[in-house]
Amino acid sequence: MLARQRQEVILDEVRRTGAVQVGDLVQRLGVSDMTIRRDLDALARRGLVEKVYGGATSTIGTSTDEPGFEAKSVRQLTEKEAIAALAAEQIQPGTAIGLSAGTTTWTLARQLDEIPDLTIVTNSVRVADALQQRGRVDRTVVLTGGVRTPSDALVGPVAVQSLRSLHLDLVFLGVHGMAPRAGFTTPNLNESETNRAFAEAAGRLVVVADSSKWSTVGISTIVDFDEVDLLISDQGLPPEARELLGEHVELLLADQQPTEEEE
Structure with a gap:
């Protein structure tokens, strides 16, 4: 050929x-x-x-382009692992947490084995599968209903209604982009509404987003910078982004360790 x-x-x-x-x-x-x-x-x-x-x-093209889960899962692997590890440190045993759909929250779900007695609510089929595969008997996993998106999120009125009746200690929110004026965004209008319901259910809202998301803008804002309690990103976040974000939200930057092949 x-x-x-x-x-x-x-x-x-x-x-x-x-x-x-x-x-x-x-x-x-x-x-x-x-x-x-x-x-x-x-x-x-x-x-x-x-x-x-x-x-x-x-x-990546326009503000409505939505890559599938497989496409996103091979991007920024070491950054996502490092961000997930830092996010896991924020979780206390015996709490109720929310994990929105996304490859970073999916990575976080796979790092929760050392934290006992968790109740985890998610609108992600992938996240729910990852949690169930771990076989923890002291863990409750709640999967919302809804219509499935290309990124394997469950969205729409059923998902929103499920989330609006809940009160969660911590919610970890994955996003498509973050930028001045636009805030934290998604390319899917229905997913935006569902993620806003997640944010409203949160006692503490944590966004997990690698540095490649900076200056990317989806069609719909989920939340503004001021509405987020903590942003966990990585050391690739540019200085101007760190300065701007630091004026609105607590910021933690993870140190990622490259794999042998990346080195």
């Missing part, structure tokens, strides 16, 4: 699923790891894909 043909196959897969992994493409196309990486480099130079650790994702 010629390079142009391989790249067309790769691009079709990115457009269909939102993301590709190098290992999967090696098996599918029967070529070397290095060949696939050169193909991804060529597509990235043309602006057709965005290279990430271990593969590539679709490029």
Whole structure:
């Protein structure tokens, strides 16, 4: 298969699923790891894909573009792990917490094994699955109903109604973007309403967002900076963002440790 043909196959897969992994493409196309990486480099130079650790994702476009869960799950992996670890330190045993949909909150869900007696409310199928797989008998997991989005969030009137009857000690909110004037945003109008219900249920509201979200703006604001108690991001957040955000919200920046391949 010629390079142009391989790249067309790769691009079709990115457009269909939102993301590709190098290992999967090696098996599918029967070529070397290095060949696939050169193909991804060529597509990235043309602006057709965005290279990430271990593969590539679709490029981010307008304020209504909503990448799927798989596309987002391969972006900023070390940052999300570090942010999740710092977020887990905020949780006390025996509390009720909320986890909105998103790959950072999903990463956090997988780091809660050392915290006993939690009640966890989520509108994310992925988060609920991750929690149930851990097999903790001292944990209650509540999954809201709703209509499923490309990012595997359950949204809409059923989800909103479920959340408005709850009072949670802590809510961890994942976002699509954060920017001056726009605040914390999402590209999905229904998800915005559901996440606002999460925020209203929170005794303390914590946004978990890696530094790549800075200056990204979705179509709908979830909450303004002043409405958030704590933002957990990473050291990649630029100085001007730190200064601006620090005027409105408590800010914690996680130190991420690169993997051997990233080094």
